[in-house]
Amino acid sequence: MFEFILAATARSYFFMRRFMPTAIVIDAINTRRGLKWGVPAMVLAVPYGLAAIYCRAQIDAAGPGWLNVLMLLFLWTALKFVLIGPISLLKLMAVRAREAVARRRMTRALLTDGGERFDEPVLVPRHG
Incomplete structure (x- = not known):
C-alpha cells in the first residue's frame, strides 16, 4: 500500500x-x-492575490465551501511568485560572483602561462 501511495505521489508531482x-x-x-526575470x-502574484x-468574498457571501480550496491554491501560487523574486536575485548574485572568479582565474592563467606570443605569426584560415 505504501509503495502505491509513493508511486502515485511521485507521478502526480512530476505531472504537475x-x-x-x-x-x-x-x-x-x-x-x-x-x-x-524573478x-x-x-507582479504575477497580484492577480492570484486578487x-x-x-x-474569500464569495465564501463570506454564503458561497460554496469548495472555494476554500481554490482560495488556498491562489494564495499558495501568489506566495510562490512573491518569493521567487528575492530568491532569484540571490541566485543571480551568486552566479555572477562565480563567473567573475572564473574570469579572473582564466585571465591570470593566460597571463602566467605566457598567453599569446607576439613574435609568432597567427595562422587564420581563409574562407573564399
Whole structure:
C-alpha cells in the first residue's frame, strides 16, 4: 500500500512540474538565463492575490465551501511568485560572483602561462 501511495505521489508531482503553468514559469526563472526575470515575475502574484480575495468574498457571501480550496491554491501560487523574486536575485548574485572568479582565474592563467606570443605569426584560415 505504501509503495502505491509513493508511486502515485511521485507521478502526480512530476505531472504537475511538467504541465502546470506556474511550475513551468518558476522552472524557467531558475535557469541561468531566467534569473533576471524573478523580480518582474513577482507582479504575477497580484492577480492570484486578487483571485483569492474574490474567492474569500464569495465564501463570506454564503458561497460554496469548495472555494476554500481554490482560495488556498491562489494564495499558495501568489506566495510562490512573491518569493521567487528575492530568491532569484540571490541566485543571480551568486552566479555572477562565480563567473567573475572564473574570469579572473582564466585571465591570470593566460597571463602566467605566457598567453599569446607576439613574435609568432597567427595562422587564420581563409574562407573564399
